[in-house]
Amino acid sequence: MNDVTMQLTGLTKTYLKGTPGEVQVLRGVDLTLHAGEAVALVAPSGAGKSTLLHIAGLLDTPDEGSVEIAGQNVTGKGDRTRTALRRQDVGFVYQFHHLLPEFTAVENITLPQLANGVSEKAAQERAMALLDHVGVAPRADHRPAALSGGEQQRVAFCRALANNPRVLLADEPTGNLDPETADQVFDALMALVRDEGLSALIATHNMDLAARMDRKLQLDGGALRPVE
Numbered sequence: 001m002n003d004v005t006m007q008l009t010g011l012t013k014t015y016l017k018g019t020p021g022e023v024q025v026l027r028g029v030d031l032t033l034h035a036g037e038a039v040a041l042v043a044p045s046g047a048g049k050s051t052l053l054h055i056a057g058l059l060d061t062p063d064e065g066s067v068e069i070a071g072q073n074v075t076g077k078g079d080r081t082r083t084a085l086r087r088q089d090v091g092f093v094y095q096f097h098h099l100l101p102e103f104t105a106v107e108n109i110t111l112p113q114l115a116n117g118v119s120e121k122a123a124q125e126r127a128m129a130l131l132d133h134v135g136v137a138p139r140a141d142h143r144p145a146a147l148s149g150g151e152q153q154r155v156a157f158c159r160a161l162a163n164n165p166r167v168l169l170a171d172e173p174t175g176n177l178d179p180e181t182a183d184q185v186f187d188a189l190m191a192l193v194r195d196e197g198l199s200a201l202i203a204t205h206n207m208d209l210a211a212r213m214d215r216k217l218q219l220d221g222g223a224l225r226p227v228e
């Protein structure tokens with residue numbers, strides 16, 4: 001079985017090309033992600049971590065190189081195809097939860113499924129199963145403001161996974177939490193990644209968390225290399 005979920009090949013990206021402010025951020029990024037693995041992305045500030053996550057998540061396009069998700073090459077595809085693929089196959093988690101404040105925890109997880117054509121009943125069941133997995137099911141009917149920071153972030157993980165993506169992209173997903181909560185929330189995230197069999201590329205400055213992932217990669221000089 002081919003368990004490659006994402007393949008990035010020869011990605012380059014330069015901002016402000018041909019101007020005095022030109023920045024060559026990516027100079028040939030190659031990355032293969034496999035189902036069930038979590039990969040830490042470690043990068044000094046300004047190294048191009050957001051640029052890479054945006055290109056991998058189909059929010060931006062590279063100058064050169066290709067992005068393949070679940071065996072489908074996205075290079076050169078139009079906006080509609082890219083948006084559809086992003087909705088179906090990619091989940092995002094950021095440092096701040098970005099949950100919709102006027103909706104409850106469970107509604108925040110059902111909404112992206114309903115937008116994808118899932119029935120209300122199935123969406124509700126999936127949302128509750130995910131909340132149960134991360135220990136927030138008893139708080140399902142609370143709005144984000146009535147949840148703790150750790151609970152909010154757990155709900156954000158569930159929302160990211162609601163549509164069964166192949167790849168989860170996370171940018172400092174526990175960066176806003178105190179160390180103890182960050183540890184617990186990270187455990188919940190890793191359990192979801194393992195049990196759901198998706199790949200995760202997780203940018204973090206926290207080397208303790210990075211050490212708990214399957215691989216650590218450093219983005220430096222526009223390319224990825226293993227950290228050891």
Ligand SMILES: Nc1ncnc2c1ncn2[C@@H]1O[C@H](COP(=O)(O)OP(=O)(O)OP(=O)(O)O)[C@@H](O)[C@H]1O
Nearest residue numbers: 015016023025043044045046047048049050051052
């Ligand atoms: N739209 C843009 N136009 C011009 N330069 C940009 C643009 N976006 C990013 N850059 C530059 O590209 C470089 C990489 O930016 P990026 O946001 O990817 O870094 P980062 O590693 O995510 O940084 P941080 O950890 O501080 O968020 C930086 O020097 C940034 O100033």
